[in-house]
Amino acid sequence: MDYCVEVFWKADLPDGRASDLLAQIAQLGLDGITGIRVCSLFFLRGDLSVSEVEELAQALLADPVVEGYRIRPAGASGEDDPALVVEVGYHPGVTDAVAENLLRRARLLGLQALEAAATGSRYTFEGRVGPDELHTVARQLLANEVIQHYTLGHLRPAFVPYARPSDEVATIPLRNASDAELARLSVERVLFLSLPEMQAIRMYFVRLGRDPTDVELETLAQTWSEHCQHKTFKTTIRYRSRGGVPRVLPADLPPAPPEERIDGLLRSYIRAATERLARPWVRSAFVDNAGIIAFDEKWEVSFKVETHNHPSALEPFGGANTGIGGVIRDIIGVSARPIAATDVLCFGPPDLPASEVPAGTLHPRRIARGVIAGIEDYGNKMGIPTVSGAILYDPGYTANPLVYCGCLGIAPAGRHRRSPRPGDLCVALGGRTGRDGLHGATFSSAELTHETGQTVGSVVQIGDPITEKALLEAVLRARDEGLYSAITDCGAGGFASAAGEMGREVGVEVELGDVPLKYPGLRPWEIWLSEAQERMVLAVPPEHLARLAEICRAFDVEWTVIGRFTGDRRLRVRYRGALVADLDMDFLHDGWPRRTMEAEWIAPTFPEPDVVTGDLTPLLLAMLSHPDVASKEDVIRRYDHEVQGATVIKPLVGSAADGPSDGVVLRPLEVEGWQGLALGVGICPHYGRIDPYAMAWAAIDEALRNVTAVGADPERVALLDNFCWGNPSLPDRLGALVRAVQGCHDAALAYGAPFISGKDSLNNEYVDPEGQKRSIPPTLLISSLGIVPDIRDAVTMDLKAPGNFIYLLGETYPELGGSLYARLQGALGNRVPLPRPGSLTTMRTLHRAIRARLVRACHDLSEGGLGVAAAEMALAGRLGMELDLLPLLVRRDLPATIALFSESSGRFLVEVAPEAAARFEAEMAGCPCYRLGKTAAHGRLRISGREGEALVDVAVSDLVRAWHGGA
C-alpha cells in the first residue's frame, strides 16, 4: 500500500515559502495568481496500517505547533481542486536525503514495514489561473526537469523500481573498427576522445591481441579527459602574437620572442614560477589534491579552488552544491580540516528579458538563485564558514555561468600520507554508489548546446552534506591515529579515477561486486565510473582495518574493502571474480598521444569611451548601484560566515556591518598565538578582452591588495589560478590563454608570490541552435592566501572618525580600458591597467605602517577606481569625507574624470589619524603617497577638482541607498 502524507501550514502567521514564491511569480509577470499554499508531501510504501502512518506523521513529519497533516492513499485526489494544483517530486534515484532519513528513523522506531519513502511538494494556487500558467510556473520556478518531475494535479510517487543486479560487460570490437567508426563510437558513448586518442587505444589493444571491455574503454576515456589530464596545459603549443602589452620579465630572463614553441603551459610558466621562487614555506604545489603552505611550526594550511560550471548551468542548485562538496573533499583528501569556503560566481544579467534567454538555457536570475541556495545548503551544513567571494554579471555568462568553489583547510604539519604500499587494502568510505554523474569527467569537455540538458541529465547530482560531514569526522580521527597510508577523494571519474590515480605507482586490484549500491541494476562500468558524491578512498594497512571500522561505526559512516594495492603496476578490475579490466598503469596515465596545438593572439582594438565632465555624482551613484559593485549583503548573509569562531575580519564590515571588506581574516581555533590567515580574490575578465596578459597582472595585483589591505604580509602570499576559457582547439582562444598564463608567470615572479594550486575549465562555449559558437569572456580567477602576523593589527575599510587624513597610495595613470567607467559608457577602451611591478614596494611599506598601527582604515582601489573606493569607505563608516584631487591632478597631469575612475593597479586609500600622520608620511617616504583630504562629520562625500570645482557632492545616506540597489 502506498500512502501520501500531506503536511500543511496551519499557524496564523504567514508562511514565508508562499510569499517568496508569489514575489517570484510576480517577476514572471503572471499577475492572475493571487495566493499560494505550500504543502510538503511524504510518500510511504509498505505494509502499514493507517494508525502506523498516523503515528509516523505525529512523531516525525508534522510540527504540532504550526503544521497539520492529512493522510490519503497515494495517487488519490486530495482535498484541493486538482485544476489548481502542481505537485513536484524527484526523479527516482536522485538523492533525497529527507526520505532516506525518514526511512532510517522509522526503522529505528520499530516501523520495519516501511519499505520506501519519497518526498515531494504541492503548490495550490488561488486566482485566475489555467493550465498554461501552471505549466509556466512549474517549469520556471517549481521544478527542474533535469532532476524533478511535476504534474498538474496529483503526483504518482516515484520510488526506485526494482532492477536485477547486472553483470553485463560488453566487449567493444575496436581492433577492426575504421577511423569513422572510432569517431562515431567516441560520440555515441559520450567519451569525448579525439580520433588520434581513439587510434592510440585501438593500437594498444591490437598489440594485446584482444578487444577492450566497456569498463576499459570508459576508464581510458575518463583518465584521458581534459578534466583529469589537463591536456591543454601539458601539450606542446605553437604560439604567435602581435601587439599588446609588452611582457615584463625579471632582468635575468631573455625577452620573449613573438613566435615560440611552448613545451607545456603548466611546466613552462605556472610551475616554473613557483620553482624559481623556491619559497621555503611552500609545502606542496601541484602535487596533491590541494596546495599546501606552512602556517607555523605545528600547522599547515591547504587551499584549493575548483569550478563546477556545466553542472550549474543545467541544475544550478545541484551543480553548485556538489561543486562545494567536491572541493571540500579535495581538502579532506590532503588530510586537513576545512576551515573556510570561497565562492566566485559569474552570471548573465539579472534583468535579462525572457525573450533574450537562449534556447535550452535557464534565466540568469534562476541560475543565480539556485547556485546561491546550493552553496548555502552545503557550506552551512558542513559547518564551514563561507567567507570570501565575488559575483560578476555579464551577458557572456548567460548560457554558461561560472561557479568557482574554494576550500581552505588546516592540518598538523607532516601528518598527510600519500603513498599506498603493496598489501594495503583499498577501502571506500562514505556514500553509496548510484548512477549519479556518469560521464561527468568527459562531459566537462563538451560544449553546451540547447539540448545538453536532455541528453546528459545523468551527470547532474544533488549532494548530501551530512554524509560528507560524518565522513570528514571519521577521516580526521583515522588521520590522527595514523590508520591510512594514502587517501583521495572520488571526484570526476569516480572509483576509476580515485583507485587508478592512487594505484599509479604500485598497481591496484578492485572487486566491484562488493561496492555498496544505492539501488541494484548498475552495470560494472557504471559502478566503476559513477560520480556519486561523498565518497573517499583510503589505502589501509590490513592491521588497521578493525580500528578504522570502529571509527566508522561511531560516526555513522559506511565503509567497504573494495580491493587491494598489489605492487605490479597494473589496474585490474573484477566483477564477482571475473576480470573486466586489465590495463597497465603507464598506458592508462601516459599513453595519450601528445599533439601540437596552434595558438595565436592578436591585439584587438575597441572604441574609446568618452570622457564626461561636469558633475560626476550621478555617474558615481550609477557605479555604486551597478550589480558588479552593489551590496551583496543579501547573498553573504545566507552563508554562515561565523561558524568555527575564527572569522576576525568579516566579509561585511563597518558601522552598520554592510561595507565590502577587501579580504577576510581568520584565526583558526586550533592554533596558538595571534597569527592568522587572510583570503583575497582577484578577477577582472573585462581587461582580458583587451589583453589577457594585463588581466593576469591586474588580477594578481588585486588579490595581493585584498590581503595586504586587511593586514597580511605581502611577502607571504600564496596564489591559486583558475582559468575558465573557451574551446582551446580554436587558436584565438588558446592564444589568449597563453597570454594569460604568461602574465601569471611574470607577475608571480615580480611579486614573489608562488602558485600552489590551480585548475582549468575549458570549452566554456555555448553552441546556439543556429550552430554559432559563443565563448565566455576569458576569465582568470586569482585566489590569494596570506599570513597575517598578528590579527590584533588587522584593519577594515570603513572610515573610523571625523578629522582623520585620507591618503592615496600608488600612482594613477590614464587607464580606463575595461574599467567600469568604460563599460558604463558603452565602449570598452584599450588602455587597460598595465603591469606595475613596483606596487609590491608600496604594499610592503603599507604593511609596515599597518603593523605599527598607524592605519585606521584601508581600502584597495578596484572597479570604479578612486571614486567608488572613497564612496565605499564613507558608506561603510557612515561618515563624510572631503577630497581635493589637486595634488594628484597636478603631479600626474590627469583630467579629473580619469583620476577618479581609472583602475590602475597597486593603489590604496588609507585613513590616518592626524597625530600619526607624521610617522605615516615618514614611513611612506619613497612610495607614491598623496594626502587628498580628510574625513568629516558632515555626512557628505565631497570631491573637488583642479580649480576647486565640485566633482562629487553627495550625502552618505544617498551612497548607502544606491549601494543597496536603490536609485
Added chain:
Amino acid sequence: MRPPVLILHATGTNRDRETAWAVEQAGGTPTILHVNELRERPARLHEFAMFILPGGFSYGDALGAGRLLASDLRWLFQEELARFIEAGRPVLGICNGFQALVKSGWLPGPPEDGIQATLTRNASNRFECRWVWLQPNPESPCVFTRGLEEPITCPVAHGEGRFVPRDEATLARLQARGQIALTYIAPSGGPAVYPWNPNGSVADVAGICNARGNVLGLMPHPEDHVLLWQRPDWTRGARGGLGLALFVQGIRYAADL
C-alpha cells in the same frame, strides 16, 4: 575544580568544537561525545556536571530543524536526561540544540505537558547569519543568565529560529515565570524590529529556560563571541557583550552544585 562538561555530537553537528573551546575559556573541561558513543552507555551522562547540545544540522535537519535529534533525546536518553535535569544540573541547547530541546518537550518543559512551542522557518524564509543583541531577563530563574545585566552580542546563523508558542496562554505563562531568559533587542536597547529580531520570533524571544532555570535554550551563538576580536566592530574600538558570560555563569553554577 574545572567541572566536566559533555558536548553531544550528532551526525551533522558543527559548532561542537568552538563550544568546547568556549567551555575551556569559561573554566570547564569539555568532552565531545557522538550520540552513538553515548548511546552505548547513556548513564555516562552522570559523569558530567553540565550538558550542552551545540549548534549544527543534526541529521541534516531532515524533517525539520532538530527534529531527529529531539527523537534521539526522547527515545535514547529520556530517562537519563530526566534524572540529570531533576538533579538540578545545567543543560544548555544552542541553536540546533535549542530546537531539539523544544521539539522533545524539555523546553519550556516539563515534557509531560507536551510540545508547547516550536522554532520554525524564519519570517524571511531564508537562512541568515548576522550579529544580534540579547537582553538577559533579571527576573528569570535561569542559572546561565543569573546576575547578568549587560546585553550580550553574538551571531545568529539559522533558517529555522522563529519562536512560536503553542498559544497565548503558553506565552503568558512563560512571561509570568520568567522563563523568557533572553530577548532580542535593538543595539540602542529598545525593542527589536528586523533585522534585530532576525527571524520574526514572537515577543522577540531569543532564549527560554525551564521553570527551575537549569535548562536554557537559545538560537544565537554565544560560543562565537569569546574573544573581543570576534566582534564585527572591534576595529572600530567596540568592546564588551561577550557571549562567554553565559558559559561562565553556567559553569560557576555547575561547580557550586
